[in-house]
Amino acid sequence: MARPSDSDTNLPFPILIGDIGGTNARFALLVDAFAEPRSFPIVKTADFANIDEALQRSILDTTSVQPRSAILALAGPIEGDEVPLTNCPWVVRPRDMIGKLGFEDVVLVNDFEAQALAIASLSDTDREKIGGGGERPAASRAVLGPGTGLGVAGLVHARHAWFPVPGEGGHVDMGPRTERDYQIWPFLEPIEGRISAEQLLCGRGIMNIYRAVSAADGDDPVLATPADVTARALAQEDRAAIETIALFSTYLGRVAGDIAMIFMAKGGVYLAGGISQKILPALRGPEFRAAFEDKAPHTALLRSIPTYVVTHPVAALVGLAAFARMPERFGVATEGRRWKR
Incomplete structure (x- = not known):
């Protein structure tokens, strides 16, 4: 699974966007660049052993439109292929998401990067x-x-x-x-x-x-x-x-x-x-x-x-959606934070 250069910023739709905190995780699906995000019920992180289980049961099993890409905002630094969350036991493993959940492309960003993206769009x-x-x-x-x-x-x-x-x-x-x-x-x-x-x-x-x-x-x-x-x-x-x-x-x-x-x-x-x-x-x-x-x-x-x-109740998702639709509008560095099939 290669990691592309930062210049290759467009992700294939549909794109799942997610803001994952210590207690709650919020997700929405962008079918294309023009559609409004389709929100899913809030996920309690304590209800699932790991993020893959939460995504499978709460998102993928509930929609006929399967996402090809994911952009996830996480609380904490993003380093390496295993990213532990600060305030919950989940560990995000993008390679496993691609191998087990069917994603073609996964991008991880810091949670406050998503908040910063949002304030350009509110x-x-x-x-x-x-x-x-x-x-x-x-x-x-x-x-x-x-x-x-x-x-x-x-x-x-x-x-x-x-x-x-x-x-x-x-x-x-x-x-x-x-x-x-x-x-x-x-x-x-x-x-x-x-x-x-x-x-x-x-x-x-x-x-x-x-x-x-x-x-x-x-x-x-x-x-x-x-x-x-x-x-x-x-x-x-x-x-x-x-x-x-x-x-x-x-x-x-x-x-x-x-x-x-x-x-x-x-x-x-x-x-x-x-x-x-x-x-x-x-x-x-x-x-x-x-x-x-x-x-x-x-x-x-x-x-x-x-x-x-x-x-706005889900401002981080607004920011992620804006980036997903028009990545060229934002200078988001994806090197070391993007995984492709």
């Missing part, structure tokens, strides 16, 4: 603007996604194409700035002596902040899950929960502003993932945007950059 109905700033259509963009972890990617426009830039920006250092930060920072849970952005800006990060706020005030934490904290905060029913989500919004704004400067993202910074959608009422408040813009001596620059919350 309409105004699929995003909500937070704060000021004006979008520059061909300027660089960035996407952050607080969820199980904190994903970060850039999107750079050059040579009439969009180039996704994946990375591990979610693991940059975070430090205290305000008096309140200095009060709660000693109670945060570090990893090997440091606090990364992901330790604050994900599901477990909500709990880290909540427990630190409670400890700093000498209180016992009574809420047990991120969903509890978020619900009580949005309902204005728990003081510590309210402060937790306000601080979460502030810290997300700080990191988003840093990423905006790194990518010079004058095309906008996008907040993806389930948490961003769930705390949208809080993000509409002053904390997020104020922290985003508070980047002296570049405050004026940050004020000019728009920020958005992605509201």
